[in-house]
Amino acid sequence: MDKHAVVTGATGGIGIAIARRLADQGCAVTLVGRGDQRLHDAVGQIRTAVPHAELRQERADLSRLDEVRDLASRLSRGPLPDVVISNAAVVAPVGTRTADGLPRTLVVNHLAPYLLLRSLVAPLGRRPARFVVVGASPTGLARTPVDVADLASERGLGWPPSMRPFVAYARTKNMNAMFVHALARRLSGTRITVNGVHPGIIRGTGLGRDARGALKLFGAALGPFSPGPDAGADTPAWLATSTETEGVSGRFYVRRTAVATAPHTTDAARCDLLWDESARLSGMPSALAP
Template sequence: MRVVVTGATGGIGERISLRLAEAGHSVVLVGRAWERIDGARRRIAGAVPGADLGGEVADLSLAAEVRALAERLEPLPDVVINNAAVIAPLDASTSEGRQLMLATNHLAPYVLLRILAERLGDRPARFVIVGAHPGGLRRTPVDLDDLECRNHRALGPVPSFRPFVGYGRTKNMNAMFGYALAARLAKTKITVNGGHPGIVDQTGLGRSSTGLLRLFTVMINPFTQSLDEGADNPYWLATAPEVAGVTGKYYLRRRAVPTADHTTDPARVERLWDESARLVGLPADVS
């Protein structure tokens, strides 16, 4: 089985890739720089001699690079695990003029999976979108009038916590996109499911956090899971026979769980789909 893993050069993504390599799967590691991809390949190969490991360089914050990645992947994957995500300052933007967290965390999987779904046609495949804890996200609904979080004050009274709330919104977008894509691909052999890896240390997500958010990340460290534990749910969704053919679900510790009503409301889900299409220059309709 050929598996593409984004954000595979460290943290959960690298550990998922290691698990896949140990099981004998061919793994394509996607990262921003070849040096980081090569480092991850060396570490995985050191643990799994003879592992079938490839690499693809793409800046997932740029829709043009994501599109190019989706169009050049060959042979086509059997599984795609969208794991890459960042927590960044709210005013951090990409060279394409998009807010960095929105572009990396939501628009990248939106472009990648849409194009790959078209290329796959009637071939079977699994799309896994790594999200966050659904319970923790209930209080951070997506503001469909402000996808790029320009209204900072709406994200709470503590400035240093606002990037974390913005990140939470993008994770809710992941769930909403997963439901929308699963519905559109319901008559194909492609399944789409989301899942939470748990709160995991050593992911690098909070490397740019400051103030109270930095203190918060330090305080929760004793309660975090290991990378192996964090990799389990995404790995299971990518490989388990018991979820073959299952689509449009969200999983926590290998169990399907509901997400907040604001992530499943049909009108909200469709509006996010259409707005995302507009932002990346794709048609709203799926061929």
């Protein structure tokens, strides 16, 4: 296939399954992860399954915006990616802050992909590329709109307290959908496409590692009935490489089918408010560089 794909959150769960699929299809894959040992182990696992795999490693803690900037800078020096799949996500305890003083869930799930993908637009220039943002269920998220005046989710997280980390997570997943629509509009007329995807309710992702109380019980109840990471990798990998989706942008996919997301995620004015506040929080100008 002769393409270079970058996958964040690639050392386990859905991310490593996506990387393995892309490598098996002939892509050179750059795995992005937080730790050297986990990156080394992930590369070994993929090479065991795909001996011919061409793999690279990039260490970056996506909860640190300075490391996201450095990652974007390294990727910009080449080889430039043909595909970037933003997969990394967390469900962090409410109140957990990053080195930037921002909620960890907000930074990893939304601001990191916002900063990374925006930073790659100018280096890519006129090259064709596909950005894929891994989100969550549009149906389930319809009841959890983003409060664009409260991106830190400091209010309205509901009851019981043990479920609040999941509500904050859900809001960031709606931000993913809003970002896809906002970025696709700004990339209209270029050869870069951006789409969102729900991989399904998947076990073994590690998202529930910090769960407590009702949230832990909720995850335990779903786990035995959920498919594994390979099933979750199917639609993101297909979206990144399929001829059917060539030139398609600004859509959201579930099981390889384009679906509508909630109106509050596609409203242009709301998406632009999120865009501008995300630019401020990540230290970027609001205008997208040509």
